[in-house]
Amino acid sequence: MTMKHPPLKPFDEALAELLACATHLPGRDAVATWDADGRVLVADAVSPLHVPPQDNSAMDGYALRCADVPAAGAVLRVAQRIAAGNSGLPLQPGTAARIFTGAPVPPGADAVVMQEDCEALPGAAEDAGEGAGPASAGTSTSADVSTLGRVRIHTVPQPGQAIRRAGEDIARGAVVLRAGTRLTPAALGLAASIGMDKLQVAQRPRVALFSTGDELVMPGELPPERMPPGAIYNSNRFFLRALLQRLGCHVTDLGIVPDQRDATVAALRTASAQHDLILTSGGVSVGEEDHVKPAVQALGRLDLWQIAIKPGKPFAYGHIDAAAQGGAASGAAGTSGPTHFIGLPGNPVSSLITFMLLVRPFLLRLQGVADVQPRFIAATAHFDWPKADRRREFVRVRRNDQGGLDLFAHQGAGVLTSTVWGDGVVDVPPGQTIARGDTVRYLPFAELMA
Numbered sequence: 001m002t003m004k005h006p007p008l009k010p011f012d013e014a015l016a017e018l019l020a021c022a023t024h025l026p027g028r029d030a031v032a033t034w035d036a037d038g039r040v041l042v043a044d045a046v047s048p049l050h051v052p053p054q055d056n057s058a059m060d061g062y063a064l065r066c067a068d069v070p071a072a073g074a075v076l077r078v079a080q081r082i083a084a085g086n087s088g089l090p091l092q093p094g095t096a097a098r099i100f101t102g103a104p105v106p107p108g109a110d111a112v113v114m115q116e117d118c119e120a121l122p123g124a125a126e127d128a129g130e131g132a133g134p135a136s137a138g139t140s141t142s143a144d145v146s147t148l149g150r151v152r153i154h155t156v157p158q159p160g161q162a163i164r165r166a167g168e169d170i171a172r173g174a175v176v177l178r179a180g181t182r183l184t185p186a187a188l189g190l191a192a193s194i195g196m197d198k199l200q201v202a203q204r205p206r207v208a209l210f211s212t213g214d215e216l217v218m219p220g221e222l223p224p225e226r227m228p229p230g231a232i233y234n235s236n237r238f239f240l241r242a243l244l245q246r247l248g249c250h251v252t253d254l255g256i257v258p259d260q261r262d263a264t265v266a267a268l269r270t271a272s273a274q275h276d277l278i279l280t281s282g283g284v285s286v287g288e289e290d291h292v293k294p295a296v297q298a299l300g301r302l303d304l305w306q307i308a309i310k311p312g313k314p315f316a317y318g319h320i321d322a323a324a325q326g327g328a329a330s331g332a333a334g335t336s337g338p339t340h341f342i343g344l345p346g347n348p349v350s351s352l353i354t355f356m357l358l359v360r361p362f363l364l365r366l367q368g369v370a371d372v373q374p375r376f377i378a379a380t381a382h383f384d385w386p387k388a389d390r391r392r393e394f395v396r397v398r399r400n401d402q403g404g405l406d407l408f409a410h411q412g413a414g415v416l417t418s419t420v421w422g423d424g425v426v427d428v429p430p431g432q433t434i435a436r437g438d439t440v441r442y443l444p445f446a447e448l449m450a
Helices: 011-020 142-148 185-193 236-246 261-272 292-299 348-366 417-421
Strands: 028-032 061-064 074-082 095-099 111-114 118-120 150-153 175-177 198-202 206-212 250-257 277-281 300-305 316-320 339-344 377-380 392-399 405-407 424-428 439-444
Touching (some): 011 348, 061 074, 061 150, 074 142, 175 185, 206 261, 236 250, 236 277, 236 348, 250 261, 261 292, 261 339, 277 348, 339 348, 348 417, 392 417
Parallel strands (some): 206 277
Antiparallel strands (some): 028 198, 074 150, 118 150, 300 316, 316 339, 377 439, 424 439
16 A cells, blocks of 8 residues: 655745744854854944044045135145044134045035145145155144145035045944844944944854764775775765854764664754754655654654755754653753754755755744845846756756856756856746746855855
8 A cells, every 4th residue: 555645845835834943042142253253143233433433534635625715726725734543623714634534524624635636836745645754633833834835726626525424334323233133244344343342142053963874984984995885975964064164053963873763863862962953964755764754753743844846855844852752861952942853865965955945044043033035136047947847946057158047967966066066056936947048046056055
C-alpha cells in the first residue's frame, strides 16, 4: 500500500510560518561601536547634537557678505583666517575671511566663495590648502592685516552658497538608527558621528551545526585516492558555518553524525541544552536511512516539512522540547524553553539555497530585524526555460556584459559549481516558463550571503 504524503507547502506560506515562530532573543549586549558591524540594534540611536554642530564651510575659499559683492571683481580686505577646528570672530562689513573646508562660518558671513573663483592680490597669503602658512584662529591683529592682504572675488555669490548648515545632516533629538537595524559600516560611522562609542545590540544566536551521513568524509581525513566507494567530501558544513558566522551567530560544530537513529537523538538532545537553534544538513528526506525527522519527533515536534520549491523540497522546521527529554536538557541557552530545529536537505545546492531563502531571514528575525525579505531586481532573461514545474524554482544565473542573465547549463541539486559560476538566482513561479527576452525576478547572491 502506497503511503499518501501531505501536499507540499507553498514557499511563501512556509516562510511566513517560519518567521512567525522566530521570536526575538531576550538578551542584549553592549558592544563598542568599533565591533558592532553586522550586529542588530535593540534600542534607537538618538542624536544628542546637531550634525554638523554649527554652520561650516563646504570648501576652501573665502567667507563673506553677499552685500559686499554686488558685482564680479569686488575687492575685500582679508581680516581673518579660519581653519577647521578653530572659530572666527564676527565678520565686519567690507571684509572677508580666508576659510577652509569644515571650518565654522564666522557670524555675519552669509556665503563662501571657493578659492578657484577668487584672486589673492599681491601681498596677500596665497596658501592653497589648510596646512599652508601659519595657522591662526580668529580675527588677525593689526600687525597681521598686511599679511592677510586683500582678495578679488570673480563671481557674484548667492546667500548660503557653499555653507553646510548646522543640523542639515542630523538634528538634535533625531532618531538616526532605529531598533531592528542591522548595522553596516556606514551605520557605524553614523553612530560615531553623534558620539556613540557603545551600542545596545541583540545577543548573537547560538547555533549547533551538524551533518548526517555515513558517506561523508571531512577534507584532510583521506586523500582522494583512498576514498572508499560512495564516499564524498563534506562541503555543506563549510558554507553553512561561513554563512552562520556572517549572520553573527556563535557556531558550535558537532561534526558528522552517523546514520543511526540513536546517534541522531543523542546529538539533538546534547545540542538542545545550550543553543537557540539546531541546524542539520541531510537526513530529512523519506528514505530508510533518513533518521532526523523521527528523532526530532521523539524529542519534540515538526511544524513544517517539505516545501514546494526546487531545489530544496526536503526542508524541515520544528522544536526540541526540554520537557520531552525528562529533564535531561535545560532548553536553549540554559532556559526551560524549546530549541528551534531546522533541517536542510543534504544535496549541496539545495542546502545552500534553502539556507539563503529560509534560514537567513529566520536568524535575522531572531535578532529583531523587521525587514528580512531580500530585494528582487527586474532583469532580462537571455535564456529559455521551456519546461514548467509544479514547484517554485530558483535557477542559477549570471549577469552578462549586456545587462541580461545567462543560465548555468546544469541545474542539478548537487552541482555546487553553479553557485560559484553564478551571481544569483531567478525566481520562477510554479507552472511558468521563461522565453528569451522576458523580464524576470533576479535575486543576487550579494543580497543572500551578506
